[in-house]
Every structure is written in structure tokens, then in C-alpha cells.
Amino acid sequence: MKQQVLILGAGFAGMWAALSAARLTDLHDRGDIEITVLAPQPELRIRPRFYEAGVESFAAPLLPLFAATGVKFIAGSAREIDVASKQVWYHTTQDQLAVINYDKLVLATGSHINPIFPGAKEHAFDVDQLESAARLEKHLNQLAQQPASEARNTVVVCGGGFTGIELATELPARLRAILGDAAPIRVVIADRSPVVGGRYSEELCHVIKQASDELGVEWMLNAEIEAIDERGVTFKNGDFIASNTVVMTMGVQASPLTAQIPATRDAQGRLHVDQSLKVVGQPDIYATGDVAYARTDEKGNTALMTCQHAIMLGRFVGNNVAADMLGVAPLPYSQVNYVTCLDLGGWGAVYTEGWDQVVKSTRAEAKKIKIAITSELIYPPKAEKEVAFAAADPLAPFV
Ligand SMILES: Cc1cc2nc3c(=O)[nH]c(=O)nc-3n(C[C@H](O)[C@H](O)[C@H](O)COP(=O)(O)OP(=O)(O)OC[C@H]3O[C@@H](n4cnc5c(N)ncnc54)[C@H](O)[C@@H]3O)c2cc1C
Structure with a gap:
């Protein structure tokens, strides 16, 4: 055997x-x-x-x-x-x-993802697994069939880490394509940090802020989530955002x-x-x-x-x-x-090198790197033994 x-x-x-x-x-x-x-x-x-x-x-x-x-x-x-x-x-x-x-x-x-907040399991979306991301996409595509309201036009992204930022900066263009240019769309990133992109290097945070501002993505800082229900998100300080689309990206x-x-x-x-x-x-x-x-x-x-x-x-x-x-x-x-390449939707992207996240390129130039990474580099190798084994060598160059 x-x-x-x-x-x-x-x-x-x-x-x-x-x-x-x-x-x-x-x-x-x-x-x-x-x-x-x-x-x-x-x-x-x-x-x-x-x-x-x-x-x-x-x-x-x-x-x-x-x-x-x-x-x-x-x-x-x-x-x-x-x-x-x-x-x-x-x-x-x-x-x-x-x-x-x-x-x-x-x-x-x-x-x-672990939806820890009360109501998150029942009422929030996520982009963590293929099935749940597909459920969000279907929901977004059907927003235009809902009666116009503040809650319909608002997406709250809970968590301002890389996943939250990539999703939020992608959403203005997607929502406009679905709801039309005239719809007063709103995309809010809710994060417990006191500053935009809190856990990243100062220069990376600066780029994230610039891109968010240009795209009209709002940051709600020091935001501690209390609960999520079918009407939207309630925060521990009593604030409430009406939204039919709350997306969890943390935990x-x-x-x-x-x-x-x-x-x-x-x-x-x-x-x-x-x-x-x-x-x-x-x-x-x-x-x-x-x-x-x-x-x-x-x-x-x-x-x-x-x-x-x-x-x-x-x-x-x-x-x-x-x-x-x-x-x-x-x-x-x-x-x-260690490198990072963060998609920033219609603004472009930002590419950093090193654990101290030194910004090496931004906007369209970094977007080209992002596309090369996510549509080529991380895909499986060709289904040929020699090609696959050469790529699988732990000592072969990567990034
Ligand atoms: C929206 C999003 C954006 C991201 N962006 C980036 C990025 O820009 N850059 C980056 O580097 N990383 C990014 N990540 C993180 C990256 O996707 C993960 O770190 C990576 O997928 C981890 O690889 P893995 O093989 O450990 O796990 P996975 O890719 O999750 O694979 C796990 C495998 O285990 C299988 N499995 C699960 N449970 C069982 C079970 N009980 N029995 C048998 N099989 C099981 C699954 O079906 C799957 O095949 C992102 C993640 C998300 C969700």
C-alpha cells in the first residue's frame, strides 16, 4: 500500500x-x-x-x-x-x-469571516467566500428594483482593512452603473480606528484618504458597531445609518x-x-x-x-x-x-514594498501591477508537469 x-x-x-x-x-x-x-x-x-x-x-x-x-x-x-x-x-x-x-x-x-455582531449573520453580507460574495453581487444588481430611498442608496462597509477599502472604493462605480448617475449614492466605511487606514504606514494612509475623498467614500471613525438589523447599522454611541446593504469585512x-x-x-x-x-x-x-x-x-x-x-x-x-x-x-x-497592492477602484491602486509599507507607485501605474497580480500571478500554473513543478519549487523566485 x-x-x-x-x-x-x-x-x-x-x-x-x-x-x-x-x-x-x-x-x-x-x-x-x-x-x-x-x-x-x-x-x-x-x-x-x-x-x-x-x-x-x-x-x-x-x-x-x-x-x-x-x-x-x-x-x-x-x-x-x-x-x-x-x-x-x-x-x-x-x-x-x-x-x-x-x-x-x-x-x-x-x-x-466570523460575524460577531448581533444581527450580522441574518442581515449583513460579506465577500469572504464565493457563495457569499455572489449573494452580495446579486443583491446589488437588484437594488434598482427597490423603491428609491436613503437605505437603498447607502452601502455600509464594516471594517476599514484592505478588504473593506478595496470593496468600498470599487462600489461608487458599481452603484452608479446599477442605480444611474443621478442617484444620491453613499458608501461609508465604518471602522473603530481614530484615523483613516489606522493600522497602515502614514504614507499609505495618506493615499487611502486621498483616493477615498476623490471617490466620495466616507469614513466613519471611532465607530463601534452595536447591532445590525433589516433597517441598517446601529453604533454604540447611538448613531444609526439606514442601509439595505451592510457588508462585514472584519473578524x-x-x-x-x-x-x-x-x-x-x-x-x-x-x-x-x-x-x-x-x-x-x-x-x-x-x-x-x-x-x-x-x-x-x-x-x-x-x-x-x-x-x-x-x-x-x-x-x-x-x-x-x-x-x-x-x-x-x-x-x-x-x-x-513583503509587498502590498491595494485596489482603489476608479482612483487606481497603490503599491508598497517592505513591512514599513513604503509607497512605490500609485494610480494607473499601480493598477497595472494589481491587475497583473490578481489576474495572472496568483492563478494556478499551466497544467503541464514541468511548468507546474518548476513553479512549485520553494526556492523559485516569487515576490
Ligand atoms: C475579499 C478578499 C480580498 C483579499 N485580498 C487579498 C489581496 O489583495 N492580497 C492577498 O495576498 N490576500 C488577499 N486576501 C486573502 C487571501 O485570499 C487568503 O489569505 C488566501 O486565500 C489564503 O489561502 P489558503 O489556501 O490558506 O485558504 P483559502 O484560499 O481560503 O483555501 C481554503 C481551502 O480549504 C477548503 N476547505 C475549507 N474547509 C474545508 C474542509 N472542512 N475540508 C476540506 N477542505 C476545506 C476550501 O474549500 C479551500 O479549497 C483576500 C481575501 C478576501 C476574502
Whole structure:
């Protein structure tokens, strides 16, 4: 019987983990090691584009790529990880319970938004998963059929982080296309921070403010949300904004499967991993992407919940789980470079380099970089073994 590397999740981290593990076993000519991916769909869902229109097209097929690289795919959703017996129980697409054994497990089940405010689950939208982003898009497209009102014309984006900013700055153009140029549209970002873009570098904040002002996107600062209902958002200071479209973008948590692994987790539920990306204290379990709390460099920086990190974490974890099976040395995960490219809708974009977020380009020039990243760089490689394995090499250049 073949030895089994089981990867849970086919996102950025899971897909690259599978390709990288397949690459190393192929290099060592070890056909007795099977690489299996278990995920609900055999597609890479391009989450960084979920704030854009046309969301249902943002998924790339993975079966041809897996077939070309010898990766086995099982459609299903993991429910229970039995660490002692090295088994994973999962629901098949026919909703039947099935079990699979592993020798080494890679957890790559990503993250999800956690709608913590009263009423958010029932009344708010989000752009976190393909289905929920598609629900928002459908709702926006139907706004014109609702009677004109302040609530119809107003969108409140809760959370002024990158996702909130990208969505909010995209919305004025989308709302005008839906409601017409004459409609008094209003887009508000509600954030608890006292300044626009509070957690970012001063020069990045300045650009975000400039773009927001030019696009007419309002910021409601020091905003503590009390509750959301069918009429809009109520804040703790008593303020109320009437809105039929409230979108949550904050409160992201690692996949709940992380809680089934006896190990240390951070406040977002991410598993602490060592430099080979093995879960600390678990000899046969690795974590990667949004479920991993990993050190990126010697300066104390840690990986963020971004696909920039998930891609590299995936390439390293795949290499290292295969190295573990093969009895060869792992490659310590390291990702010194950090860039950001923030879409600012009709204004353009802003591109920064380094952890101190030095602004390198803005407007149309940065937008070109953004488009290259989100429509090419982060998509799966060509479904050809040589191309895919070359890209999956953890030491191949990335950003
Ligand atoms: C709107 C938005 C904008 C973003 N913008 C950016 C950006 O500009 N730049 C950037 O770098 N990052 C961005 N991100 C973050 C980025 O998308 C994530 O960090 C990245 O997707 C994490 O990759 P992952 O592989 O860990 O998880 P995911 O991509 O979420 O993949 C998780 C995989 O696990 C599967 N899965 C989940 N549960 C189970 C289960 N129980 N059993 C089996 N499989 C399961 C899922 O189906 C999926 O295949 C954005 C995210 C969002 C939502």
C-alpha cells in the first residue's frame, strides 16, 4: 500500500502544497508515496477578487493540473481529524460520511469571516467566500428594483482593512452603473480606528484618504458597531445609518478544524508551526496558509492571512512534508519580502514594498501591477508537469 500525504484544502496553500510535495517525490522517483487533496471543489477560488463584479468567474479548475502532476483529488469536506488514529472523517459530495487514513497530514483549510455582531449573520453580507460574495453581487444588481430611498442608496462597509477599502472604493462605480448617475449614492466605511487606514504606514494612509475623498467614500471613525438589523447599522454611541446593504469585512478566523489539533493557537485560531511548518508538538501534522502562525524572517515578522504568504507557505510545506516521508532535510520557511497592492477602484491602486509599507507607485501605474497580480500571478500554473513543478519549487523566485 502507498504511503499517504493528505492535504486538506485546495486553496492557495493547499494547491501549492500538493504540487510541491508531488515535485519532491517525483525528483526522488518515489511512486510509492501518494499525494491526495481533499476539498469541497476541485478549483482554486480566487478570494482576492471577491470584491469585484463577476465573482462567479473567479475560480480556476484544478483537475487537469492535478492529473498532469500525479496528485489525487477527493471531493469532500473534512469534519473530524482523529490525531491518535491518523484518520480524517469527511462528508462526501453525496453527504455521506467517509474516512481516509494518512501518514502525514497538511491542514490548509483557510479562514472565514466570523460575524460577531448581533444581527450580522441574518442581515449583513460579506465577500469572504464565493457563495457569499455572489449573494452580495446579486443583491446589488437588484437594488434598482427597490423603491428609491436613503437605505437603498447607502452601502455600509464594516471594517476599514484592505478588504473593506478595496470593496468600498470599487462600489461608487458599481452603484452608479446599477442605480444611474443621478442617484444620491453613499458608501461609508465604518471602522473603530481614530484615523483613516489606522493600522497602515502614514504614507499609505495618506493615499487611502486621498483616493477615498476623490471617490466620495466616507469614513466613519471611532465607530463601534452595536447591532445590525433589516433597517441598517446601529453604533454604540447611538448613531444609526439606514442601509439595505451592510457588508462585514472584519473578524477573520482560521478554519475551525484547527481546534481539533491539540496544539497552541493564536488569537485568530492559527496553529503555531516550526520552521519546517510542522505543527509544534505534532510529529505528523503540518499547517499552512491562513491556518498557520509562522515566522517569516529573523526580524520577528510573522505570516499574514494573505495569499502572498499562503502561496509560499504552500510551496514550503509541500516540500517539507514530502522531505519528511523521504527522510531528507526540510527547507526552513523564509519569506523576507513583503509587498502590498491595494485596489482603489476608479482612483487606481497603490503599491508598497517592505513591512514599513513604503509607497512605490500609485494610480494607473499601480493598477497595472494589481491587475497583473490578481489576474495572472496568483492563478494556478499551466497544467503541464514541468511548468507546474518548476513553479512549485520553494526556492523559485516569487515576490
Ligand atoms: C475579499 C478578499 C480580498 C483579499 N485580498 C487579498 C489581496 O489583495 N492580497 C492577498 O495576498 N490576500 C488577499 N486576501 C486573502 C487571501 O485570499 C487568503 O489569505 C488566501 O486565500 C489564503 O489561502 P489558503 O489556501 O490558506 O485558504 P483559502 O484560499 O481560503 O483555501 C481554503 C481551502 O480549504 C477548503 N476547505 C475549507 N474547509 C474545508 C474542509 N472542512 N475540508 C476540506 N477542505 C476545506 C476550501 O474549500 C479551500 O479549497 C483576500 C481575501 C478576501 C476574502
